[in-house]
Amino acid sequence: MDKRKALGIAMSLMLSAGVVAGCGGGAKETGAGADKKPAGGSGDTIKIGENLELSGGVASYGQSLSEGLELALEEINKEGVNGKKFEVVKVDNKSDPAEATAGALKLISQNKVVTLVGAATSTSTLSQVQIAEKNKIPLITPTGTNPDITSKAGKVNDFVFRTCFIDPFQGTVAANFASKELKSKNAAIFTETSSDYSKGLAKAFEESYTKNGGKVAAKEAYVKGDTDFRATLTRIKAANPDFVFLPGYYEEVGLIVKQAREIGLNVPFMGGDGWDSPKLIEIAGAKALNNTYITNHYSVEDKDPKVQKFVSAFKAKYKDKAPDGFAALGYDTGYLLADAIKRAGDVDPVKIKEALASTKDLELVSGKITIDAQHNPIKSAAILEYKDGKQTFKMKVNP
Structure with missing residues (x-):
C-alpha cells in the first residue's frame, strides 16, 4: 500500500468518526459550485459530486462518462426536477483510488453534495464505499462492475448503487x-x-x-x-x-x-x-x-428510437463524436438520479437512497432497468465485434 492510499484511508476513517471538519485532499476540483453552500446546494439547486477519472491512465473512461452525464443534466435542467436544477461539482481523481477517496471526502465535507457519481473503475469506486455508507450519502457508479461495490459477504451497502451490470x-x-x-x-x-x-x-x-x-x-x-x-x-x-x-x-x-x-x-x-x-x-x-x-452496455447501431435520439444529441453537442458505452452510462446515470429525486420529492440523501432502491422498469438508453435487492440493475448486455477499426453490433443477451 503506497503512502497516498494509506493517507486516504486514514482520512476516511476520521471523517466516518465525525472529527474531520473539511478535507482539502489531492484531487483536483472543477466546475460550478466549488464554493461552500448549504447541504444539497441553494434553494433552487440539487448539488451532486462528480468524482471521475478525468486524467491519468483511464482518462478516456472518465471523460466519456462526464460528457454523457453533462448532456443528460442539460436536458433535465430545461424543466428541472421538483422545481430545482442540478448543479455539479467535479473532482478529477486522476485514475488513482487514493485520489478518489480524497475527492469523495472533499465533496461531502466541504461541498455538501447530496449524491456522489463515480468512479469509472471498480477499484476507485470501492475506495469511496465506506465514506458513502458512514456519511449516508448515495454513491452511484455508472461503470464499476465488481460485485463487492454494492454487496459483500451477503451484506448490502445501503447507500451504494450502480447503473451497469456486474x-x-x-x-x-x-x-x-x-x-x-x-x-x-x-x-x-x-x-x-x-x-x-x-x-x-x-x-x-x-x-x-x-x-x-x-x-x-x-x-x-x-x-x-x-x-x-x-x-x-x-x-x-x-x-x-x-x-x-x-x-x-x-x-x-x-x-x-x-x-x-x-x-x-x-x-x-x-x-x-x-x-x-x-x-x-x-x-x-x-x-x-x-x-x-x-x-x-449498448451499441450505437441499436435501432431503438431512444438510443438513436441519444446518439444524435451527443453528436450534436460534441462535434459529431460517437458516444461509447461509458458516455451512454453517464447519460443514463443522470436520468436514473433525476427519476429517483423526482419520486423522493426531496433532496434528502436518505430519501434519494430509498427512491433509488425502488427503481423499477425505468427506460434508459442502455435498456430498461430495475434495481434488485443487491442494488444492481437487472438489464441486458450487448456483444460487439471489431471490424476494420469499428465496433459492430453482434447480438443482445438478456439476463
Missing part, C-alpha cells in the same frame, strides 16, 4: 459466447494482477466456461503499466488455445492485441467493457482488432 453477468455472457457461438474448447485467460475488475471478470468467465465443458489451456497475468507482453504471449501461444479472454483496460489491451498478432497469435480475443475506448483502436491498430469481441 462482472458475474458480463463474464458469463462472454463465456457462453465463446463456447456456443465461437465453439471454443481450449481457452487462455490473461488478467491484470492489481485490477479488481480484471480478476472478477476472469473468475466469472472461468467458472462458466468450464461449466460449459471448456478447458483452460493457460492462465497468465500482467502488471498495470507493462508495455512488452511478447514473452507471456509466446507462452500462451505455445499452449495452443483457440480463444483468449483478456479482461483489462484499453491501454494495456491495445498493446497486448497488437503484439499477439505480431507473433502470429491470431485466435479470437474477447474482453469486457474496459476495452471500450476510441484510444484502443489508436493503440492496437484496426487490423489487429479484427476477430476480437467485447461485452458492452
Whole structure:
C-alpha cells in the first residue's frame, strides 16, 4: 500500500468518526459550485459530486462518462426536477483510488453534495464505499462492475448503487459466447494482477466456461503499466488455445492485441467493457482488432428510437463524436438520479437512497432497468465485434 492510499484511508476513517471538519485532499476540483453552500446546494439547486477519472491512465473512461452525464443534466435542467436544477461539482481523481477517496471526502465535507457519481473503475469506486455508507450519502457508479461495490459477504451497502451490470453477468455472457457461438474448447485467460475488475471478470468467465465443458489451456497475468507482453504471449501461444479472454483496460489491451498478432497469435480475443475506448483502436491498430469481441452496455447501431435520439444529441453537442458505452452510462446515470429525486420529492440523501432502491422498469438508453435487492440493475448486455477499426453490433443477451 503506497503512502497516498494509506493517507486516504486514514482520512476516511476520521471523517466516518465525525472529527474531520473539511478535507482539502489531492484531487483536483472543477466546475460550478466549488464554493461552500448549504447541504444539497441553494434553494433552487440539487448539488451532486462528480468524482471521475478525468486524467491519468483511464482518462478516456472518465471523460466519456462526464460528457454523457453533462448532456443528460442539460436536458433535465430545461424543466428541472421538483422545481430545482442540478448543479455539479467535479473532482478529477486522476485514475488513482487514493485520489478518489480524497475527492469523495472533499465533496461531502466541504461541498455538501447530496449524491456522489463515480468512479469509472471498480477499484476507485470501492475506495469511496465506506465514506458513502458512514456519511449516508448515495454513491452511484455508472461503470464499476465488481460485485463487492454494492454487496459483500451477503451484506448490502445501503447507500451504494450502480447503473451497469456486474462482472458475474458480463463474464458469463462472454463465456457462453465463446463456447456456443465461437465453439471454443481450449481457452487462455490473461488478467491484470492489481485490477479488481480484471480478476472478477476472469473468475466469472472461468467458472462458466468450464461449466460449459471448456478447458483452460493457460492462465497468465500482467502488471498495470507493462508495455512488452511478447514473452507471456509466446507462452500462451505455445499452449495452443483457440480463444483468449483478456479482461483489462484499453491501454494495456491495445498493446497486448497488437503484439499477439505480431507473433502470429491470431485466435479470437474477447474482453469486457474496459476495452471500450476510441484510444484502443489508436493503440492496437484496426487490423489487429479484427476477430476480437467485447461485452458492452449498448451499441450505437441499436435501432431503438431512444438510443438513436441519444446518439444524435451527443453528436450534436460534441462535434459529431460517437458516444461509447461509458458516455451512454453517464447519460443514463443522470436520468436514473433525476427519476429517483423526482419520486423522493426531496433532496434528502436518505430519501434519494430509498427512491433509488425502488427503481423499477425505468427506460434508459442502455435498456430498461430495475434495481434488485443487491442494488444492481437487472438489464441486458450487448456483444460487439471489431471490424476494420469499428465496433459492430453482434447480438443482445438478456439476463
